[in-house]
Amino acid sequence: MLPRYYLNDYFTLLDPPFSKEREFMKTDIREYQNKYIMEIDLPGIKKEEITINYENGYLTIKAIKNTDLKPEVYVRRERFYGEIKRSFYIGEKKESDIKANFENGILTIAFPKEETLKKDIQNIEIK
Numbered sequence: 001m002l003p004r005y006y007l008n009d010y011f012t013l014l015d016p017p018f019s020k021e022r023e024f025m026k027t028d029i030r031e032y033q034n035k036y037i038m039e040i041d042l043p044g045i046k047k048e049e050i051t052i053n054y055e056n057g058y059l060t061i062k063a064i065k066n067t068d069l070k071p072e073v074y075v076r077r078e079r080f081y082g083e084i085k086r087s088f089y090i091g092e093k094k095e096s097d098i099k100a101n102f103e104n105g106i107l108t109i110a111f112p113k114e115e116t117l118k119k120d121i122q123n124i125e126i127k
Contacts, residue, residue: 024084025040025041025042025061025063025084025086026040026041027039027040027041027086027088031113032113033113034112034113035110035111035112035113036090036110036111036112036113037108037109037110038088038107038108038109038110039106039107039108040061040086040106040107040108040109041105041106042063042102042105042106042107043105044065044079044105045063045065045105047102049063049064049065049066050062050063050102050107051063052098052100052109054090054093054095054098057089057090057091057092057093058087058088058089058090059087059088059089059090059098059109059111060085060086060087060088061085061086061087061088061107061109062083062084062085063083063084063085064082064083065081065082065083065084066081090111091114092114093111093112097111097112098110098111099111
């Protein structure tokens with residue numbers, strides 16, 4: 001059974017709890033009165049190696065870290081290379097309202113909160 005915090009996490013519905021994406025794309029999401037701000041760690045990645053796609057309410061971040069394929073023998077290799085991708089459900093937004101910035105290995109994405117409609121409790125007439 002998944003932990004309670006995982007089941008209630010609105011932003012990581014597609015993200016398995018122990019995935020390589022979670023390990024290499026550590027993400028903090030801050031909530032403000034009218035917006036969310038995501039900060040994603042992408043150390044060693046260049047801006048040109050990152051793509052952000054928004055489709056059907058899902059924000060997908062993909063990073064490809066290329067490695068030079070020199071015929072070298074490594075005794076130990078811990079730095080990441082390859083492709084990682086992570087998706088977050090953020091709801092329906094206008095693409096123009098999603099802003100992204102990349103600086104010092106941190107990708108920052110800001111987007112507006114959904115407006116919650118207040119629903120008045122009304123009695124339904126039975127006929």
